[in-house]
Amino acid sequence: MAKHVIDPNNWIKLYADYLYNYTITRVNDKVxxxxxxxxxxxxxxxxxxxxxxxxxxxxxxxxxLKRKIIDHYRKINSIKGKAEVRMSFNTGxxxxxxxxxxxxxxxxxxxxxxxxxxxxxxxxxxxxxxxLPQKQADVFKMKTILGYETETxxxxxxxxxxxxxxxxxxxxxxxxxxxxxxxx
Amino acid sequence: MSKxxxxxxxxxxxxxxxxxxxxxxxxxxKLNFHLIYCRACRKYSSRNVKLTxxxxxxxxxxxxxxxxxxxxxxINKELAKQQ
Numbered sequence: 001m002a003k004h005v006i007d008p009n010n011w012i013k014l015y016a017d018y019l020y021n022y023t024i025t026r027v028n029d030k031v032x033x034x035x036x037x038x039x040x041x042x043x044x045x046x047x048x049x050x051x052x053x054x055x056x057x058x059x060x061x062x063x064x065l066k067r068k069i070i071d072h073y074r075k076i077n078s079i080k081g082k083a084e085v086r087m088s089f090n091t092g093x094x095x096x097x098x099x100x101x102x103x104x105x106x107x108x109x110x111x112x113x114x115x116x117x118x119x120x121x122x123x124x125x126x127x128x129x130x131x132l133p134q135k136q137a138d139v140f141k142m143k144t145i146l147g148y149e150t151e152t153x154x155x156x157x158x159x160x161x162x163x164x165x166x167x168x169x170x171x172x173x174x175x176x177x178x179x180x181x182x183x184x
Numbered sequence: 185m186s187k188x189x190x191x192x193x194x195x196x197x198x199x200x201x202x203x204x205x206x207x208x209x210x211x212x213x214k215l216n217f218h219l220i221y222c223r224a225c226r227k228y229s230s231r232n233v234k235l236t237x238x239x240x241x242x243x244x245x246x247x248x249x250x251x252x253x254x255x256x257x258x259i260n261k262e263l264a265k266q267q
Contacts, residue, residue, distance in 0.1 A: 008263060012256045017246045024245045034247070038255050045262050122244050143204065144239055145246040150206070156249070169200050176231040179238065 004053040006060075008045055013134070015058055017141060018126045019065055025122050026069055036072060040065045058130075121183065128178035132171055139164060140171040188217050195225045203236045 019040060023033040043064050051060060129137050139157065142148045143164070150161055159167075195218045201207040202215065219226050238244075247255075 008259060011259065012252050016252055016255060020247045021245045030245075033245075034251060037247070038258060041255065041259055042262060045259065045266070121238060121241065125239065125244050141246050142249075144236075145244055146248055165197055165200060169196060172200060172203075172232055172235060173228075176235045179235065180231070183238075 004056050006048055006051045006053070006057055008041075008048065011041055011044070011057075011061070015061055018058065018130060019061060021122050021126050022062065023065065023069060027072060032072065036065065036068045040068050043068070124179065124183050125175075128175050128182065131178060132174060136167050136171040136174075139167045140175070143168060188214055190214055190218060192218075192222060192225055195219070195222065196228055199225070199229050199232055203232055 016037065019037045020033055023036050024030065027033055027036065040061060044061055047064075051057075055063075129140065132140065135157075139153060139159075142153050142156075143150070150164060153159075154161055154164055195215055198207050198211045198215045202212060207215070215229075219229060
């Protein structure tokens with residue numbers, strides 16, 4: 001098996017969005033997610049010497065990130081005391097006549113499974129985006145996920161509008177194919 | 185008739201634009217007309233719409249450019265320190 005080499009100069013370009021997306025589905029806060037991602041990169045830089053090349057860079061970074069996320073939850077847990085869930089179905093005499101049915105979760109509400117599926121969807125999409133050529137991935141992310149104007153992207157990347165649409169078209173075709181295989 | 189006809193390349197282009205709500209009304213009419221008789225484009229179109237729905241489901245995020253540039257600066261600084 002070929003050894004993986006580490007090259008921190010390309011980290012942001014290749015993995016920043018993937019890591020960010022991974023984090024945000026787990027911490028639900030933009031600022032915290034950004035912090036965690038940058039902490040991950042810094043920690044990665046520090047322990048670069050320990051990278052043995054057995055796993056890919058991305059896997060390695062994700063494993064650092066997972067640690068960081070766990071640490072984050074530990075920290076907020078100690079601030080708040082303990083995360084406790086108290087549930088009491090009958091609080092006392094005042095509520096007499098309250099029916100337990102009223103406290104049952106709304107079946108049309110989002111279920112845990114939905115949320116799980118949705119956070120997995122984000123990962124699946126990023127896996128597919130990761131398979132695209134770098135340029136297609138960049139343009140697609142800017143246009144679709146960040147919602148930039150066509151003109152802004154053209155200026156930033158120095159391409160023409162028709163060029164952009166061709167790139168978008170190619171990206172969409174291969175993404176649809178990839179997701180069809182892995183998601184639907 | 186020739187005004188309303190267009191080929192599959194154009195149809196796909198309009199379909200892509202439509203995913204970002206950038207197609208004009210006339211383009212959309214032409215696209216729909218094209219879809220009536222073109223099976224391949226119907227397939228592409230439905231896939232494309234599905235993809236848009238998935239991505240718009242609010243669970244896909246990306247860092248914006250400014251933030252990335254800042255991250256890059258931090259990394260560069262740290263790299264310089266190590267060398």
